[in-house]
Amino acid sequence: MPESGTCAASLIPLLHAGSLPETDAVIASSISSLSKCGTIADARSMFDEMLTPFFSASLEHGTRRRPSGTHGGRTTFTSATLSSLVAAQNYGGKRSVKNQTSLGEPADTREAMGIKNSTITLAQSWGTTQGRLVRVEVLVLFSALIWILIEFFGSLRRRYSHGFFRFFVWAVYTLFTVLGPYTIGLLQDGPFRDQMFVLWGTILLVIQVSADSISVYSIHDIEQRKRVVVQHVLQIILVLWLILNCKGHNKSYSATIWIFWIHSVVLTYRKSWSLSDASKKGGLLKQSKVVADYMMIEHEQIPLDFDPVTMEGYKYIFHGEDEVASQLPIAPEYRVRSNESTFRMTTIDSIWRLIESKSFRNEETMIMMKDVALSFSLCKLLKRRLCGYQIGEAGLVKTLNFVLHGLLSEDGNYVRSFWVIETELAFLYDFLYTRFYLLLDHRGYKFIGFLIVVIVTILNSISGAFSRHYHRSKLDQLVHGINVTHWVTIVLLIIVLSLSTLVIKGMGTRWMVVDEICTLARSSSAFKYSYNEGQEKYWQRAMDQYSLILNFDYHPWNVLKLLSLGLIDATREGQKAGEKIILTDELIVRVLSGFKERNGQLEDGQSALARNQLLSQFSWACNLPTHIHKILVWHIGTTIAMEGHPVPPTGDHRVAKTLSDYCAYLVAFVPDMLPGHGYDTQRIFDAVVVEARERLTGCDTLSSRCEKLMVAVSPSDTILELGSRLGRELRSVFPEERRWKVLADFWAEFILFLAPSSNVEIHAEKLAAGGEFMTHLWALLTHAGILDRPSTTDAAAARGNSSGAPAHGTLV
Numbered sequence: 001m002p003e004s005g006t007c008a009a010s011l012i013p014l015l016h017a018g019s020l021p022e023t024d025a026v027i028a029s030s031i032s033s034l035s036k037c038g039t040i041a042d043a044r045s046m047f048d049e050m051l052t053p054f055f056s057a058s059l060e061h062g063t064r065r066r067p068s069g070t071h072g073g074r075t076t077f078t079s080a081t082l083s084s085l086v087a088a089q090n091y092g093g094k095r096s097v098k099n100q101t102s103l104g105e106p107a108d109t110r111e112a113m114g115i116k117n118s119t120i121t122l123a124q125s126w127g128t129t130q131g132r133l134v135r136v137e138v139l140v141l142f143s144a145l146i147w148i149l150i151e152f153f154g155s156l157r158r159r160y161s162h163g164f165f166r167f168f169v170w171a172v173y174t175l176f177t178v179l180g181p182y183t184i185g186l187l188q189d190g191p192f193r194d195q196m197f198v199l200w201g202t203i204l205l206v207i208q209v210s211a212d213s214i215s216v217y218s219i220h221d222i223e224q225r226k227r228v229v230v231q232h233v234l235q236i237i238l239v240l241w242l243i244l245n246c247k248g249h250n251k252s253y254s255a256t257i258w259i260f261w262i263h264s265v266v267l268t269y270r271k272s273w274s275l276s277d278a279s280k281k282g283g284l285l286k287q288s289k290v291v292a293d294y295m296m297i298e299h300e301q302i303p304l305d306f307d308p309v310t311m312e313g314y315k316y317i318f319h320g321e322d323e324v325a326s327q328l329p330i331a332p333e334y335r336v337r338s339n340e341s342t343f344r345m346t347t348i349d350s351i352w353r354l355i356e357s358k359s360f361r362n363e364e365t366m367i368m369m370k371d372v373a374l375s376f377s378l379c380k381l382l383k384r385r386l387c388g389y390q391i392g393e394a395g396l397v398k399t400l401n402f403v404l405h406g407l408l409s410e411d412g413n414y415v416r417s418f419w420v421i422e423t424e425l426a427f428l429y430d431f432l433y434t435r436f437y438l439l440l441d442h443r444g445y446k447f448i449g450f451l452i453v454v455i456v457t458i459l460n461s462i463s464g465a466f467s468r469h470y471h472r473s474k475l476d477q478l479v480h481g482i483n484v485t486h487w488v489t490i491v492l493l494i495i496v497l498s499l500s501t502l503v504i505k506g507m508g509t510r511w512m513v514v515d516e517i518c519t520l521a522r523s524s525s526a527f528k529y530s531y532n533e534g535q536e537k538y539w540q541r542a543m544d545q546y547s548l549i550l551n552f553d554y555h556p557w558n559v560l561k562l563l564s565l566g567l568i569d570a571t572r573e574g575q576k577a578g579e580k581i582i583l584t585d586e587l588i589v590r591v592l593s594g595f596k597e598r599n600g601q602l603e604d605g606q607s608a609l610a611r612n613q614l615l616s617q618f619s620w621a622c623n624l625p626t627h628i629h630k631i632l633v634w635h636i637g638t639t640i641a642m643e644g645h646p647v648p649p650t651g652d653h654r655v656a657k658t659l660s661d662y663c664a665y666l667v668a669f670v671p672d673m674l675p676g677h678g679y680d681t682q683r684i685f686d687a688v689v690v691e692a693r694e695r696l697t698g699c700d701t702l703s704s705r706c707e708k709l710m711v712a713v714s715p716s717d718t719i720l721e722l723g724s725r726l727g728r729e730l731r732s733v734f735p736e737e738r739r740w741k742v743l744a745d746f747w748a749e750f751i752l753f754l755a756p757s758s759n760v761e762i763h764a765e766k767l768a769a770g771g772e773f774m775t776h777l778w779a780l781l782t783h784a785g786i787l788d789r790p791s792t793t794d795a796a797a798a799r800g801n802s803s804g805a806p807a808h809g810t811l812v
Contacts, residue, residue: 161770636723
C-alpha cells in the first residue's frame, strides 16, 4: 500500500469526526483519491484540492469556522490542521528524513515542496472568511492604535524637527487616513453584516473624525478640505447602508450603533467647520478681513493717548470679530467702521484692566495671565498676513513703541517678551494644524462625545450587552477559550473613552486660560483657575546649524528618494546639517536688546562694525551683490577666524558661532525664508559647494581646510575667496575678545535685518516642523510695524540720523 494510503487511512476517522453528515460523501471521495497517490508530495497536493469542497459544504450548513475549535462535539479542521497531519505522517514515521521516498524523491526536494504547499495553503486560508475576519480584527485595532499615535505625536510636532520624527508622523497620518476607509470597505462583504461588525464600522467613523491634535499634516492640506469632507460623507453613507442591511435584532447593539453613527455625522460637520475656518478661502479670510479693516482705524479710537506698558490706548481685538464678520462693509471705503457692533468687540486694554482688577495668589500669576491674553490678541493680528491683507498700523510710532517700550519694556525682560511671541505662534499653530480652538468656541462637542461614550458603556454593561453570552456572532473567533471578537469591541470602546478624556487634558492650559478670560468678560465672577504655565515648552527652543567648510564634501546617496518614488526630497551635494544648538536666554537677549538700543532701526551689520571702529576695514564685505553673498562670505570668514579656538558654552564667541551657522543653515535648507528667490539661493549655494571642492582638494580636516584658505591666491570675486579674505582680516583683530564681540554684534544685528519677509507660507509651514528662530523674529517685527528691510541707502541715512527716528524704507 502506498505511503500516502497509510496516511489517508489514519485520517479517515478524524475527518469523519470533524464533518457533518452532509459532507461525508465529499470526504469519502477525497479519501479515495488520496489513497491512490504514489508519494507524500502527491498526497499533499491532493489535500489542497480536497479542502475547497469540504469547507464549502460545511459553510453552507452554517458551520462556524474556528482555527481549532469545536462544533457540536465535532472537531472542525482548517487547512492548516490537515497540512499538519500530513507533515506529521511524513516526518513522524520510522523513515529517516535523509532517506528517499519510495519513488526516489530526494529529501531536500520533499522539504521544498512542503514549504511551497504550506505557502499556498496560507494564501488560500487568507482569502477565506476566517482569514478576512482576522484581517478585519487586526485592521480595526490597528486603526485605534494609529489614533492613539496621532493624538500623542501630533501635539509634539512643534517641539521636534528631526527628519525621522517628521517622516514617522507623516507615515502615521497617512495610514490614519487610509486604514479606516479600507477596513470599512471590508465590512461590506456578506459574512460581516452582523451587528457586532457594523458597530465596529460606526466606531471607525468616530475615530476618523476625532483626532484633535492634528487636523491636517501640512498647510497645503487645508485647501483640500472639500475632498476630505466628501470622502468622510461617502463613508458615512456606506456605513448607513451597512446599518440598514445588518443582521440581528439586539436592541442594545442597535441603539449603540445609531448613537455612534449620529455622533460621527456631528463630528464630520465639526471637522468640515474647522477646516473651513483655517482656510484662506473660508473663515480665516472673513475673520482676518474684520481685523484688517478694524486696524485701519484702530489708532483713531479714543483716547488718543497710549501707554504700551499698561496697554492703555491699544484696542487690539481680543474677541468678538466673528459677530462682525457677517456684516456688510459701509461706504465710502466699504470697510468695517466704528459702530455699535465694533464697540461690542472685546479689546486687549479692557482685558488687562479686568485681570488687574482680580486678586491672585502672586503677581507672577497675574503677569502670566496678561501675557497669554496678549499672545491670543497678537495671533489675530498675525493671521492677516496669511491672507495678504494690508497691515494698517505699520509705520506708526504707536506700533513701534508697543514693541520697544511694551514687549521690550524698560526692565529689560527680553526673555518674557520672547515667550509672548512663542505663545502667540503656539496659538497660530493650533489654529492651522489642530482643532483645539474649537474646544473654546464649541466646547460642548467634546463633552457631548465623552458623555455619549460613557452612557453607551454604562447602559450596555448594565444590560449585559457586552457579555460574551449575550450576543454571539456567527463569526465569533475563539483563541484558547477567549472570544477575540468580543474583546475587540471592548478595547475599541475603552480607547474611544480614554482619548476623549486625554485630548481635553492635553490641549494646553493656555486655551483654558483664554476660555476663563472670555467667561469673565461676560460676567463678574472671580478667577477659578490658577495659571502656572510660564515654563511650558511650546517649541523646540533649538537652532539648526550648518558649516559650509566642514560639510561641502558631503555626498548623499539619496536611496530614500528612489525607494519612496520621489516622495522624499533628494539631499543636495554638501547638504549635511550639524548638531542642533539650544536657544539660550543669552542669545535672545543679545538679539532683542540690540534692536531696542537702535530704536527699532534695522541694520545690515555695518552699524555694529562702526560701533567697534572697524567699518572702514570691513566695509567691502558689506557691499556685496546679494544678501546671500553676504551671509556666505561672513559665514566662511567667521569659520576661519574661529578655527583653533574652542567655543565656550557662553559668551560672544558662542553667540557669533551659533548665529553664523544658523544663517548658513537657512541658506542650505530653508532658502525661502531669506531675501531673494529661493531657487536663486539654491543655485548660489550649489556653486559655492563646487568652488570649495575644487579649491580644497586633498584637505580632510577643518583645520587643514582653513589653513589652506588662509593662503592668499590670485584675486577673485568668488564667494569662497571673498570669505577667505575676510577670515584672514578677522584674524588680525586683537585681542581675541574684541574679535568675538565684533562678530557677535554683527550677526545679532544682521539676522534681524534678514527677518522681514513677504513669504508668509514658509513661516506657517515651518510651524509644523518645530518652528524656526527666524519665524519668531519675523512675528516680532510684524508687531513693530516693520514688514520689509530698508535699502542700503536708508540704512546709511539712519546711521547718520542723530534724532533716533527709525527709517524703515518702503513698507508693504
